[in-house]
Amino acid sequence: MGTSFTSKSISVSALALTLWLSPANTHAQLSDEARFDMLSGRVELADGDEDWPLVLETIIELNDIERDEPLPPMLSFFEGKALLRAGQAYAALAPLADYIERAGSEGEVYHKALAFYDEADRDPATRQHRAEEAVEQQAVIDRRNAELNQLPDFETLAETGTPVGSSFHDCEDCPEMVVLPAGEFSMGSRRSEYGRDSDEGPVRTVPLASSFAVGKYEISVGEFERFVDDARYRMSEGCQTWADNVWTDERSVTWQDPGHIQTANHPVTCVSWDDAQAYVDWLSGHTGERYRLLSEAEWEYAARAGSDHAWSGNNDWDCQLGNVADDAFSDEVGSDNEDRAECDDDHYSPAPVGSFAPNAFGLFDLHGNVWEWTLDCWANDYRRAPDNGGARRNGDCTRRVQRGGSWLDTPQVSRSANRSSIGLTTKASSIGIRIAREIDENIVE
Ligand SMILES: [Ca+2]
Ligand SMILES: [Ca+2]
Numbered sequence: 412m413g414t415s416f417t418s419k420s421i422s423v424s425a426l427a428l429t430l431w432l433s434p435a436n437t438h439a440q441l442s443d444e445a446r447f448d449m450l451s452g453r454v455e456l457a458d459g460d461e462d463w464p465l466v467l468e469t470i471i472e473l474n475d476i477e478r479d480e481p482l483p484p485m486l487s488f489f490e491g492k493a494l495l496r497a498g499q500a501y502a503a504l505a506p507l508a509d510y511i512e513r514a515g516s517e518g519e520v521y522h523k524a525l526a527f528y529d530e531a532d533r534d535p536a537t538r539q540h541r542a543e544e545a546v547e548q549q550a551v552i553d554r555r556n557a558e559l560n561q562l563p564d565f566e567t568l569a570e571t572g573t574p575v576g577s578s579f580h581d582c583e584d585c586p587e588m589v590v591l592p593a594g595e596f597s598m599g600s601r602r603s604e605y606g607r608d609s610d611e612g613p614v615r616t617v618p619l620a621s622s623f624a625v626g627k628y629e630i631s632v633g634e635f636e637r638f639v640d641d642a643r644y645r646m647s648e649g650c651q652t653w654a655d656n657v658w659t660d661e662r663s664v665t666w667q668d669p670g671h672i673q674t675a676n677h678p679v680t681c682v683s684w685d686d687a688q689a690y691v692d693w694l695s696g697h698t699g700e701r702y703r704l705l706s707e708a709e710w711e712y713a714a715r716a717g718s719d720h721a722w723s724g725n726n727d728w729d730c731q732l733g734n735v736a737d738d739a740f741s742d743e744v745g746s747d748n749e750d751r752a753e754c755d756d757d758h759y760s761p762a763p764v765g766s767f768a769p770n771a772f773g774l775f776d777l778h779g780n781v782w783e784w785t786l787d788c789w790a791n792d793y794r795r796a797p798d799n800g801g802a803r804r805n806g807d808c809t810r811r812v813q814r815g816g817s818w819l820d821t822p823q824v825s826r827s828a829n830r831s832s833i834g835l836t837t838k839a840s841s842i843g844i845r846i847a848r849e850i851d852e853n854i855v856e
């Protein structure tokens with residue numbers, strides 16, 4: 412849409428809307444794009460007694476039209492106002508906030524939007540909605556805590572005989588771990604795999620001689636906070652965040668405020684490889700067990716969970732599999748990457764850990780949500796990689812391998828075989844932590 416909009420040129424008249432929506436109207440024969448052009452270019456909407464339900468209906472229709480660019484800010488203003496007048500104060504907040512953010516200047520309409528936002532914010536219905544949300548969130552946290560309290564420690568688990576696949580934790584607040592079986596697997600991808608890069612070969616068989624345990628989820632904000640508080644850990648400043656389709660490095664962005672909405676149950680981000688190391692060192696000291704990051708081979712073994720498909724058990728992406736760049740993401744950031752997931756996974760930023768289906772090992776979010784640091788130094792292929800599943804110590808050790816893609820990457824990037832590397836000290840709002848724990852006992856299935 413090349414047109415630029417001002418408050419005057421964009422005003423929408425109820426009369427024009429009525430004509431436009433009428434089935435007998437020849438304009439209904441025009442293409443969606445043309446209808447949008449016509450409507451947004453010529454209309455006039457006073458602040459009087461407009462037919463707000465009709466305005467709302469029209470804006471909803473406009474929202475459903477596929478286009479390359481987002482609707483002009485004024486339509487968000489009208490949508491917010493229409494929702495407010497239709498008695499939907501809570502729903503009005505988002506479009507009004509969108510207008511305020513995108514207004515571009517602080518004119519009369521901007522100040523009206525602020526006043527409407529304030530009105531919607533103070534509405535009893537909004538307060539009621541927020542109270543209900545808080546109750547729901549608390550219920551999720553309580554359920555999770557109750558589950559965690561039921562978990563056995565490892566010794567109790569081992570005594571029961573068949574621990575492979577079961578969960579345990581080493582202290583009340585410790586991350587939930589899942590016991591993976593020893594085994595071997597084919598690491599890397601075939602040339603025919605869509606999205607494959609040459610660094611995913613040569614394909615080789617990797618044996619993992621012992622059972623080990625892997626974090627059921629990415630490390631959460633709440634889990635990381637316990638470490639920071641207990642160890643009085645100090646983080647360096649700054650983190651890269653993705654906004655307006657570019658990466659920016661802001662000093663004020665931190666793991667506590669990473670530029671996206673998060674709760675204690677979201678995956679921690681804005682942590683460097685060194686921070687991840689400090690976390691597992693602390694957890695090892697705290698529990699007397701050997702916690703560490705996964706080797707790249709262990710990560711792929713955990714992600715594949717016995718499958719040689721592109722994504723654990725699947726060669727076609729569907730939105731149950733994980734949180735990647737999807738329709739929700741495209742709508743939010745206004746990007747239109749043709750390799751995005753063509754479905755709606757309901758999250759345009761990180762999702763709370765465990766929001767998607769587990770894989771065959773009972774692990775969550777290997778594909779997408781946030782990238783996961785591994786131990787290995789970076790190298791362009793597997794030619795000199797260890798053949799025992801351990802971490803690679805040759806290659807470029809100023810960079811480490813990250814695996815699994817993230818909320819802002821395409822499904823191809825989240826494939827089991829995909830590899831990527833990033834500098835040790837880099838922090839980004841798309842990278843987090845998954846941990847492993849060594850098991851001394853020989854586990855029998
Ligand atoms: Ca998503
Ligand atoms: Ca992940």
Ligand SMILES: [Ca+2]
Binds near residue numbers: 608610830831
């Ligand atoms: Ca790659």
